[in-house]
Amino acid sequence: MKYYFAPLEGVAGYIFRNAYVHHYGGADAYFTPFLSNPVLSSKERNDVLPENNAAAPLIPQILSNNAAYFLAIAATLREFGYDKVNLNLGCPSGTVVSKKRGAGFLSIPEKLDGFLYEIYSHCELSVSLKTRIGMESLEEWDGLIKIFAKYPFDELIIHPRLRCELYGGKVHRESFKKALDFFCEECGISTDRLVFNGDICSREDFFDLKEEFPEISKVMIGRGALKNPEIFKLLKHEKASVTPLRNDGSRLSEFIAFHDELFNAYTGIMFGEKPVLFKMKELWSWFTDYAGLDLRELKKIRKAGSLTDYSLAVKSVLQAKL
Ligand SMILES: Cc1cc2nc3c(=O)[nH]c(=O)nc-3n(C[C@H](O)[C@H](O)[C@H](O)COP(=O)(O)O)c2cc1C
Incomplete structure (x- = not known):
């Protein structure tokens, strides 16, 4: 296959x-x-x-x-x-x-x-x-x-x-x-x-x-x-269905590393904070369920007005799941 x-x-x-x-x-x-x-x-x-x-x-x-x-x-x-x-x-x-x-x-x-x-x-x-x-x-x-x-x-x-x-x-x-x-x-x-x-x-x-x-x-x-x-x-690999990321340290760390690579790479090629924020927030519409975010957590990320606020919001939301 x-x-x-x-x-x-x-x-x-x-x-x-x-x-x-x-x-x-x-x-x-x-x-x-x-x-x-x-x-x-x-x-x-x-x-x-x-x-x-x-x-x-x-x-x-x-x-x-x-x-x-x-x-x-x-x-x-x-x-x-x-x-x-x-x-x-x-x-x-x-x-x-x-x-x-x-x-x-x-x-x-x-x-x-x-x-x-x-x-x-x-x-x-x-x-x-x-x-x-x-x-x-x-x-x-x-x-x-x-x-x-x-x-x-x-x-x-x-x-x-x-x-x-x-x-x-x-x-x-x-x-x-x-x-x-x-x-x-x-x-x-x-x-x-x-x-x-x-x-x-x-x-x-x-x-x-x-x-x-x-x-x-x-x-x-x-x-x-x-x-x-x-x-x-x-x-x-015919693994069983995906279980929630919450409390699964190694899979959550992989997702955080994936997220951070995206964030750093977009920051490196885009001019200004706004396009990066827009891009990353857009990606969250796909990642929300996988990462197990609830509406309040998603709102926290979407509210971020600067790259620093964004990074802090993502960190606090994801680390709370470890
Ligand atoms: C955001 C988005 C962008 C897409 N861009 C393309 C594209 O550039 N070329 C293309 O052939 N299909 C594009 N598609 C269609 C997908 O490749 C795919 O055919 C469609 O989403 C159905 O497959 P899926 O249910 O596995 O997503 C896009 C779909 C989405 C949701």
């Missing part, structure tokens, strides 16, 4: 990924948030430069509906030494979708087909696809899988939700099943080229999925890794 760390724009840039692999790790591959500028911005460049990245293997993701732009980004990535890229066909954000990129590209299947033809004809890197199952209707999936089947994708990562569902409601496992039947039985494609993504946040979620699809050999996990950074180790 292979486990992938999902691309998480705004959260899991290189600073986060590095701290993550130093303290937790366990994923078999890490995907970067999307790159979209044909000439990479400095933020994008920093995120993929090999010397900035401890996570390996790292697979950069591209968001584009323009084959020339895609190929330009891929060429830069090749110069950096990458041999794989991933195409984003799932981003549901309004500004992306309105430009017919991400999930929006799924609404113009003929153009998507032409784009895939161009990139698979000319790209020197191996290209995987990460897709939703449509924009508005489950019926769109039937046409999309037929388009994907025409191309030698490295892997097809399926987040079985429609764009209109954003990240809510249940994933459509029946659509994933449709893809398995079509690609693996009708087209003879190996099951290890299909990757399931969506709502795996615990061992129970994973085993429930495996029970329904015993043939699955790869899953991608996003929010589950933010809500429980131990998730890959938990799944790989």
